[in-house]
Each structure stands twice: as structure tokens, then as C-alpha cells.
Amino acid sequence: MDNRRPARIHRFRPALITQADDALPDYMNLMGMIFSMCSLMLKIKWCAWVAIFAALVGFANSRTSDDAKQVLSSFMLSISAVVVTYMQNPAPMTIPFMQ
Amino acid sequence: MRSSITIFFVLFNILLCFVWSAAKKLKDEDFSEFDDFDEDEFIVEAPSPSGASPLPSKTQSNQPDLTNNDGPSQSSSSKTIEQKNNDDVTIDDDDDLMFDEEEFEASDSFGSSSSSSIPDLKITDVPHNLTGNRWEAYHCEAIMIIVLLIYLINFLIGRSKNSRLATIIYNSQHDLLERNFSLVGDNGQTRNIQSTDEQINNDIISNNMHKESESLYILWCSGRISIESMLIEIRFIKRQCLFNSLAALIKSINDMIIYTIDYTKDDIETFVFCLAKKRSAVKLHRDMNDLSQFCSERKNADKRGLSGNYQILSEIGEVSSSIIDNRVVDFIDKFPDALEYIHISDQYTGMKVQNDNQQSSSNSSLNNTNITSNTSNATQQQDALNLSERSVRRVLIIAFNLIAFNDRSLQVTTESISSDYLRFVLYLADRINSYRFTSKESKTKAIKNRQRIEEQFLKNVYQQRQEQAQQRREEKRRAEKEKIMQSDDPEKQRKWEEKEHKREMKRRQPKMKQMKIKAM
Numbered sequence: 001m002d003n004r005r006p007a008r009i010h011r012f013r014p015a016l017i018t019q020a021d022d023a024l025p026d027y028m029n030l031m032g033m034i035f036s037m038c039s040l041m042l043k044i045k046w047c048a049w050v051a052i053f054a055a056l057v058g059f060a061n062s063r064t065s066d067d068a069k070q071v072l073s074s075f076m077l078s079i080s081a082v083v084v085t086y087m088q089n090p091a092p093m094t095i096p097f098m099q
Numbered sequence: 100m101r102s103s104i105t106i107f108f109v110l111f112n113i114l115l116c117f118v119w120s121a122a123k124k125l126k127d128e129d130f131s132e133f134d135d136f137d138e139d140e141f142i143v144e145a146p147s148p149s150g151a152s153p154l155p156s157k158t159q160s161n162q163p164d165l166t167n168n169d170g171p172s173q174s175s176s177s178k179t180i181e182q183k184n185n186d187d188v189t190i191d192d193d194d195d196l197m198f199d200e201e202e203f204e205a206s207d208s209f210g211s212s213s214s215s216s217i218p219d220l221k222i223t224d225v226p227h228n229l230t231g232n233r234w235e236a237y238h239c240e241a242i243m244i245i246v247l248l249i250y251l252i253n254f255l256i257g258r259s260k261n262s263r264l265a266t267i268i269y270n271s272q273h274d275l276l277e278r279n280f281s282l283v284g285d286n287g288q289t290r291n292i293q294s295t296d297e298q299i300n301n302d303i304i305s306n307n308m309h310k311e312s313e314s315l316y317i318l319w320c321s322g323r324i325s326i327e328s329m330l331i332e333i334r335f336i337k338r339q340c341l342f343n344s345l346a347a348l349i350k351s352i353n354d355m356i357i358y359t360i361d362y363t364k365d366d367i368e369t370f371v372f373c374l375a376k377k378r379s380a381v382k383l384h385r386d387m388n389d390l391s392q393f394c395s396e397r398k399n400a401d402k403r404g405l406s407g408n409y410q411i412l413s414e415i416g417e418v419s420s421s422i423i424d425n426r427v428v429d430f431i432d433k434f435p436d437a438l439e440y441i442h443i444s445d446q447y448t449g450m451k452v453q454n455d456n457q458q459s460s461s462n463s464s465l466n467n468t469n470i471t472s473n474t475s476n477a478t479q480q481q482d483a484l485n486l487s488e489r490s491v492r493r494v495l496i497i498a499f500n501l502i503a504f505n506d507r508s509l510q511v512t513t514e515s516i517s518s519d520y521l522r523f524v525l526y527l528a529d530r531i532n533s534y535r536f537t538s539k540e541s542k543t544k545a546i547k548n549r550q551r552i553e554e555q556f557l558k559n560v561y562q563q564r565q566e567q568a569q570q571r572r573e574e575k576r577r578a579e580k581e582k583i584m585q586s587d588d589p590e591k592q593r594k595w596e597e598k599e600h601k602r603e604m605k606r607r608q609p610k611m612k613q614m615k616i617k618a619m
Contacts, residue, residue: 004281012287012319049243060340063312093239
């Protein structure tokens with residue numbers, strides 16, 4: 001017995017996916033931008049590295065429906081923060097609470 | 100987008116190389132002034148002519164000796180050196196003589212005379228990171244880069260593993276799905292899905308699951324008897340994120356596959372039922388709107404022949420024994436721990452926290468528009484208030500854990516059991532479609548419950564509407580007041596204040612009237 005009924009076709013709506021409470025990619029993007037700004041303005045090296053981490057974690061957890069530009073801009077900002085901080089002061093990084 | 104990430108990382112490495120080479124150049128340029136040692140003498144000799152005058156006798160006495168010892172070519176340079184030496188020597192004559200004698204003895208060679216006179220230079224400490232092996236000083240950066248690379252490698256491995264599992268599941272269920280549904284796979288964006296030829300040629304309805312994120316794959320099926328639609332969601336552990344996969348190890352989270360079947364209004368009997376594992380039962384009872392409203396308590400499923408691990412939440416008593424039949428029990432015995440929960444509801448409105456989002460999106464869907472859940476709060480509230488009835492879905496949700504059985508790998512296990520899961524789901528879907536209450540009391544009880552909840556909902560809506568109207572009235576009054584105050588016309592202000600006063604009296608009057616009647 002054929003159970004298929006072409007007349008009963010309903011189209012998919014993205015709202016039907018069970019929404020999981022996952023705001024991690026958004027938080028990570030925000031954190032990435034904040035740390036990038038900190039490192040650029042206060043010339044703190046480890047902030048720049050944490051910004052790269054945050055951008056990477058945000059990218060890994062992002063959904064396909066998210067805007068790719070947001071993630072990429074966060075990435076580029078954090079990489080530029082690292083580069084600029086090291087241009088200004090090529091000395092190796094010192095982690096303040098581990099000295 | 101994903102493939103361009105590798106390009107970015109290559110660029111990043113190139114940038115780092117540039118930075119380090121620039122740092123090296125800077126280091127070279129910073130200290131270039133100390134490289135040339137010949138300049139020292141020229142710098143120190145400058146003050147010597149000024150210091151030569153207080154000791155003219157000494158130079159004169161030294162001169163004849165000099166001419167004896169040195170060649171004429173060296174006389175001038177040795178003179179200047181001696182002048183320099185005399186400047187640094189102490190004032191005491193005896194000492195001078197001693198020093199001079201020592202100098203004369205050693206004054207044969209240019210080098211020895213210069214070595215005995217140590218210039219009084221202060222050698223500052225060069226920062227340690229710019230001396231010796233600079234690369235070793237950058238150990239923190241090396242650690243950071245290694246961790247980044249580890250994360251990136253884990254991302255690639257995790258992503259490919261999830262993708263492979265999704266493909267395996269799709270391949271094992273594909274045939275059965277094609278036989279049961281006329282539409283398999285729809286991402287909601289294609290326009291024309293009429294003929295099968297177009298389906299084959301159409302890239303968007305691809306022959307694989309639709310990737311929502313690296314850990315969430317979905318498949319939409321529709322066009323079957325007794326069912327409106329079925330959504331298959333595969334929720335993997337976030338293997339692509341290092342921190343999440345470590346957390347999953349600690350918390351023992353599993354991969355899950357969730358089948359959500361939607362019915363039309365007439366396809367399903369009116370009841371709310373849930374059979375779940377203990378940990379899920381607690382969560383569902385707390386978070387799901389319909390389960391918390393209609394099901395008062397959780398019961399152990401021992402009596403139905405299931406292990407003590409499972410609990411039942413049921414609105415109507417007779418439903419449990421009809422739904423949990425032999426097939427279900429056999430399935431649970433065959434695949435222990437595989438079934439996470441079965442949730443059947445004709446009053447499904449989602450989770451408590453996201454209730455507003457769900458309501459608004461399903462409200463808009465009733466109007467045949469495709470709005471995402473990111474509408475503004477104002478329109479959400481407006482939509483919720485305008486509808487006089489709650490937007491509910493009639494659903495059957497079955498969640499399975501994907502765990503490896505019998506020491507086989509996860510992939511092998513998934514391949515062999517996916518079609519079994521799907522057959523069980525379709526069986527249950529047909530069963531629920533054909534199930535009807537046997538007793539009238541169950542029906543009346545169900546109707547009574549729904550009426551109760553509906554009344555509560557309407558009351559809430561009415562209250563909210565009142566509050567909104569009140570707010571609007573106050574805002575209007577405030578705007579009026581501001582306008583009047585700004586107009587600077589005392590006449591107008593007085594008139595408006597009189598009006599306000601009358602309004603206040605009117606509002607208070609009814610209360611006073613009531614009191615009078617009571618007193619009488």
C-alpha cells in the first residue's frame with residue numbers, strides 16, 4: 001500500500017525547528033570585539049590572543065543561517081589587533097598574574 | 100565560507116612572519132649606534148684639548164721621551180692619547196709620575212696604551228629579550244599558536260565526523276522515507292517542487308540532510324496519509340568545538356535524533372502524554388508548557404512492564420495503557436537506553452521561556468507569511484493579543500539517543516539501527532492517528548481541562564490589553580501636558596488643569612456613591 005499523498009505536501013518553515021537556547025556564538029563574537037578593542041587601545045597582548053580564541057569559538061558554534069560577515073569581521077578585527085599590538089611593541093608577551 | 104578560513108589562517112601566518120622580521124629589524128636599528136667601537140675614542144677625545152692647559156709641564160716633560168720612543172708618524176696620536184690619559188689621572192704628582200712611567204713603558208704599542216686607560220663608560224644593561232636567543236623568549240606566543248592549531252585541527256576532525264554520521268543516517272533511512280513520503284528534503288527556499296525530474300536536477304533539494312550548523316542536521320518530509328509533516332533533527336555533540344566536546348565527555352551527553360511529527364486537527368485525539376527517562380521527564384515537566392499545565396504528576400513506568408528508569412506524565416489515565424503496547428515494550432527491550440522520550444500533545448506550545456517567540460511565529464504562519472522568530476517585541480505582543488485563541492500544534496515528538504551498542508563503533512551501530520528507529524516512529528504515528536478514547540469520561544475530562552486553560556489564557560490576554568490601554572492613556576495625557584506647558588499660555592494651562600481636576604473628581608465619584616448607599 002502506497003502511503004504517499006502528494007496532495008498533502010506542506011512546505012518547510014525554519015520556525016519549526018526546536019529552538020535550543022544557545023547564545024554562545026553571539027557572546028563569543030561580542031567578547032572577541034571587546035577584547036580586540038582592549039588590546040588595541042590599552043596595548044595588552046594577551047587580550048588580542050583571547051580575542052582570536054573568542055572569534056574562533058564563535059565561528060565553530062555558529063549556525064548556517066547566521067550572517068557570515070559578522071563572524072568574518074570579528075576574525076579580521078582580532079587578527080588585526082594581534083598584528084598591531086606586536087608592531088607597536090615586539091617584546092614577548094607577559095601574562096600579568098603569572099609573573 | 101568554511102573553505103576560505105584556511106586562506107585566512109595562511110594569511111595570518113604570513114602576517115606573523117612579517118611582524119617578527121620587523122621586530123628583528125627594529126632591534127638591529129635600535130642598537131646600531133653601539134656596534135661601531137671606533138667611535139668611542141672620537142667621542143671621549145673631544146674634551147681633552149680643554150683639559151690640556153692645567154698640565155702643560157707634564158706634556159712638555161713627556162714630549163722628549165715620546166720622540167725618543169715613537170716614530171714621528173705616531174707622535175701626534177700618542178700625544179693626544181697622553182693628554183687624554185693625563186686628564187683622567189689624579190692630581191697627586193707622585194701618582195702622576197708613577198702613571199706616566201707606566202704609560203711610557205707601555206707606550207710602544209698603540210693598543211696597549213689604549214687598553215691601560217679604561218674609559219669611564221657606563222655600560223647599561225641591554226634588555227634580556229633582545230640578547231641571545233630571541234625566539235625562545237616568545238614561549239607564550241608559541242603556546243598560544245599551538246593551542247589555536249589544536250583547536251583548528253579538532254574543528255576539522257569534529258566537523259567531518261558529524262558530517263559522516265549524518266550521511267550514514269540519511270543513507271540508511273532514505274529508502275524507507277522515499278517509500279512513505281512524497282516530499283523528502285526541503286529547506287523552505289525552493290519554489291518549484293512539482294516533478295521528480297526537477298527534484299533530481301535541483302541542487303537545493305539535495306540528496307543529503309540539510310546542515311543548520313556543524314552539529315545540527317535536519318530533514319523535512321511531507322506528503323503522507325495520517326501525517327501533515329515530519330521533521331527529522333539530528334543533534335550531535337558539538338565535536339567541532341574543543342571545549343564542548345570536553346564538556347560532553349564530563350556530562351555524558353549523547354548524540355540525539357529527534358522526530359517531530361505534526362498532525363492536523365482531526366488526525367489526533369485530544370490528550371497530552373509523555374513517556375520519558377527520569378532525567379528528561381524532570382526537565383520536560385518543568386519546561387514544557389503543555390506538560391506543566393495538563394499533567395499534574397510523574398509516575399514510574401514499572402507497572403507497564405518497563406524498567407524503573409522511565410516515567411510517565413499523562414493527562415488521561417487510559418492513554419498510558421493504550422499507547423504503551425507490546426511493540427513499544429519490545430522496542431525498549433531490544434534497544435535499552437535508546438529511547439529518550441515520547442511526547443504526544445494536541446496542545447503543544449513549546450517551552451516556557453520561548454513561549455512568546457513560538458506564539459508569534461505560529462501566529463504569523465496562520466496568516467501564511469514566512470516570518471522568522473526575530474520579530475520585534477511590540478509586534479509579538481500585538482499578535483498575541485489580537486488572537487482570541489492560542490496557537491497550538493498537534494505533535495508527536497520522539498527522541499532517540501545515538502549510542503554505540505555491543506562495543507561496536509558509533510558509525511557501525513548507527514548504520515544498522517537507523518531504519519529500525521524510523522519504522523518504530525512510523526508505526527507509532529499511524530497508531531496515534533487511529534487511536535480514539537474508549538470512554539466518554541475521558542473525552543469530557545479532556546474538554547474540561549482545555550476549557551480551563553483557555554479561560555486562563557483569555558484572562559491573561561484581557562489583563563495585558565487593559566495594561567496596554569492604561570499605558571497608552573497615560574502617555575497621551577503626558578504628551579498633552581508637555582504640549583500645554585510648552586505653549587506658555589497661562590489661559591490654556593488653567594483650562595487644562597481644570598479639565599484634569601474634573602476628570603479626577605469623576606473617577607473618584609463612583610466610590611463615594613457606593614459608600615453613601617452602604618451607610619444608608
